[in-house]
Amino acid sequence: MDFLAKPGGSLSGTLRVPGDKSISHRSIMLGALAEGTTRVEGFLEGEDALATLNAFRAMGVSIQGPEQGCVTIEGVGLHGLKPPAGELYVGNSGTSMRLLAGLLAGQDFSVTMTGDASLSQRPMERVAKPLRLMGVEVQTEAGGRPPLTIKNNAGLKAIDYVLPMASAQVKSCVLLAGLYAEGKTSVTEPAPTRDHTERMLNGFGYAVTVQGATASVEGGGKLTAMAIDVPADISSAAFFMVAASIAPGSDITLIHVGINPTRIGVINILKLMGADISLLNERDIGGEPVADIRVRSADLKGIHIPEQQVPLAIDEFPVLFIAAACAEGKTVLTGAEELRVKESDRIQAMADGLNTLGVNAEATADGIVIEGGDYGGGTVNSHHDHRIAMAFAVAALRASAPITIEGCDNVATSFPNFVELASTAGLQLEQC
Numbered sequence: 003m004d005f006l007a008k009p010g011g012s013l014s015g016t017l018r019v020p021g022d023k024s025i026s027h028r029s030i031m032l033g034a035l036a037e038g039t040t041r042v043e044g045f046l047e048g049e050d051a052l053a054t055l056n057a058f059r060a061m062g063v064s065i066q067g068p069e070q071g072c073v074t075i076e077g078v079g080l081h082g083l084k085p086p087a088g089e090l091y092v093g094n095s096g097t098s099m100r101l102l103a104g105l106l107a108g109q110d111f112s113v114t115m116t117g118d119a120s121l122s123q124r125p126m127e128r129v130a131k132p133l134r135l136m137g138v139e140v141q142t143e144a145g146g147r148p149p150l151t152i153k154n155n156a157g158l159k160a161i162d163y164v165l166p167m168a169s170a171q172v173k174s175c176v177l178l179a180g181l182y183a184e185g186k187t188s189v190t191e192p193a194p195t196r197d198h199t200e201r202m203l204n205g206f207g208y209a210v211t212v213q214g215a216t217a218s219v220e221g222g223g224k225l226t227a228m229a230i231d232v233p234a235d236i237s238s239a240a241f242f243m244v245a246a247s248i249a250p251g252s253d254i255t256l257i258h259v260g261i262n263p264t265r266i267g268v269i270n271i272l273k274l275m276g277a278d279i280s281l282l283n284e285r286d287i288g289g290e291p292v293a294d295i296r297v298r299s300a301d302l303k304g305i306h307i308p309e310q311q312v313p314l315a316i317d318e319f320p321v322l323f324i325a326a327a328c329a330e331g332k333t334v335l336t337g338a339e340e341l342r343v344k345e346s347d348r349i350q351a352m353a354d355g356l357n358t359l360g361v362n363a364e365a366t367a368d369g370i371v372i373e374g375g376d377y378g379g380g381t382v383n384s385h386h387d388h389r390i391a392m393a394f395a396v397a398a399l400r401a402s403a404p405i406t407i408e409g410c411d412n413v414a415t416s417f418p419n420f421v422e423l424a425s426t427a428g429l430q431l432e433q434c
């Protein structure tokens with residue numbers, strides 16, 4: 003399926019984007035392993051979070067829903083999962099594969115996980131390595147790619163692991179395996195990354211201690227069921243933040259958005275570029291900070307993006323590059339080599355698409371340099387990456403001709419109603 007995005011338009015209104023993908027995954031995982039019944043509201047009914055949900059159903063967990071964002075999970079306890087009948091297929095979802103790897107390391111059965119063409123190319127050695135140190139037998143294809151097979155032959159050893167890259171998925175994998183290890187498992191990260199696992203474990207009554215850059219869990223505890231209200235996903239809201247910033251005459255409010263400090267790089271970076279963004283009605287929902295976000299159009303300027311913001315905005319760069327294309331002057335991104343191993347090589351995919359539109363964008367090994375200015379339309383390839391597809395839909399607001407975006411099916415992994423919501427807000431977007 004392709005998108006046809008017509009040029010021009012402005013955004014207005016009050017919008018609620020779907021639930022946070024990271025928190026939705028974790029709500030199923032911890033709810034399934036808790037004792038008691040966990041009720042989740044605001045769950046993301048996207049393919050990625052559903053892949054996690056189906057994996058737990060395949061391991062014998064009774065889950066009702068999702069129905070209008072509500073899911074009820076009958077927890078089986080940390081030791082209550084059953085071996086699945088076959089391989090677990092997790093589609094496009096790196097979060098499912100990497101976090102499940104940690105949990106599966108603690109089971110007394112072996113499991114193989116597979117994924118789609120994109121996930122099958124993504125690096126899994128980053129989770130295999132610490133799990134092997136914990137005593138788990140882990141098999142991958144050549145180059146550390148999926149399928150990923152996890153076999154726990156004996157008990158798990160606790161480890162102190164220093165992450166070689168800033169990755170919340172790897173951190174979470176090790177912490178989740180640590181629930182099953184004997185003793186204290188610690189993970190130290192080179193830069194702060196999203197801490198939803200730590201927050202949610204604490205919410206389920208499982209103590210995670212955090213000291214500086216190190217998070218630790220003691221094995222052998224238990225999780226107690228809780229109610230979860232999943233905030234709207236700031237990574238999905240980001241498309242509308244950039245859209246309203248670049249389309250003249252826009253004024254929108256995005257409601258109930260998660261503003262966890264480890265996720266707000268997109269707000270920090272857009273503000274540095276001169277965006278007009280205000281946080282309203284800030285509140286705490288079940289251990290996660292939430293706010294309504296008002297965005298009005300503004301004249302953006304190019305910046306050198308501070309490297310410490312990179313992990314805090316890691317999923318938002320495709321659309322931030324569109325903001326850079328509409329800004330006055332040059333935007334420089336460095337220290338972002340992780341973007342090359344996301345659902346696509348996001349540096350190359352965005353540089354190629356921007357060049358097609360006539361934007362002067364140059365990929366570098368660990369980032370990109372983008373010269374802002376006027377641009378046209380054309381046909382760009384999303385490489386089946388949801389965030390590349392949505393970023394180029396936003397780009398049309400300032401293009402002088404239509405943009406056709408190829409391969410947009412995977413938008414449903416994180417934002418199933420994107421076309422409808424974007425059209426309501428003021429984008430001229432069609433599926434074709």
Ligand code: S3P
Pocket residue numbers: 023024025097168169170171172174196316317
């Ligand atoms: C995620 C962590 C990030 C992010 C991904 C979701 C998570 O990946 O890009 O979309 O839910 O933990 P990395 O851990 O690879 O940085």
